[in-house]
């Protein structure tokens with residue numbers, strides 16, 4: 001497999017692993033060094049290389065990310081023994097078109113005013129490294145594989 | 152409520168919130184700054200102020216913790232909309248009595264030799280800060296509360 005084919009296969013595999021997990025835990029580092037996590041509604045659209053979340057632009061997690069952009073997003077589907085760890089860098093995105101493209105009523109509980117909320121924004125997590133555990137894999141599988149990462 | 156009573160109530164509340172969640176995600180910071188998480192079997196014993204996990208002393212997570220002890224442990228029970236974030240400091244514990252006290256056959260899949268595995272050790276996470284979300288609380292509840300933390 002060449003690098004591009006491997007990368008595409010990696011994206012498909014991650015999409016499969018996180019499919020159907022409606023809530024992920026997003027972990028950030030606070031300025032004092034402590035690690036915080038919180039539940040975040042996942043998007044319905046299929047994973048294509050970046051993860052997207054809706055957030056309020058004035059929230060604690062945004063402050064933390066502007067201070068230190070390294071994050072982890074974890075997915076747990078205990079009923080089928082599926083766990084995924086995504087390491088990446090998060091960025092605040094206020095692009096109106098993207099916000100409208102990704103908006104769904106599932107985010108309503110946290111954004112009562114919906115798209116009219118002046119504080120509504122997106123977090124984009126650019127994926128650097130993924131590890132997953134499932135019944136078939138048994139142990140941990142990491143992507144990119146050591147081989148791919150060395151190229 | 153005085154500080155001690157509040158702390159005891161906090162411990163009971165956390166015990167209640169994480170009860171029955173068999174797998175938690177443990178997030179650590181790697182030397183290159185990336186955040187990694189992995190599923191960890193939780194202990195059956197009731198939470199009494201510290202979290203304990205079995206680990207191999209030579210594992211990647213132990214290296215990461217020896218380098219940076221700040222960790223997050225997250226618990227997700229999606230079926231009843233319960234999520235918990237525990238921020239704390241992790242330490243490697245090789246105390247034989249404690250290992251024997253906490254050992255249970257549920258850890259067997261990761262320690263085939265059980266207590267005879269020379270590499271078996273514990274991680275103790277001393278809890279600093281907890282946040283939880285549940286249906287009753289609606290939003291996020293943090294402990295210690297700002298008031299308690301200021302004392």
Ligand SMILES: Cc1cc2nc3c(=O)[nH]c(=O)nc-3n(C[C@H](O)[C@H](O)[C@H](O)COP(=O)(O)O)c2cc1C
Nearest residue numbers: 023038039040041054055056059060061110284291
């Ligand atoms: C099931 C669930 C899903 C959530 N989804 C989101 C979300 O998509 N976006 C969001 O900003 N907050 C969401 N929240 C609330 C966050 O967990 C958190 O309380 C809030 O964003 C403030 O976090 P912060 O102070 O760390 O920024 C959700 C909470 C729960 C319980």
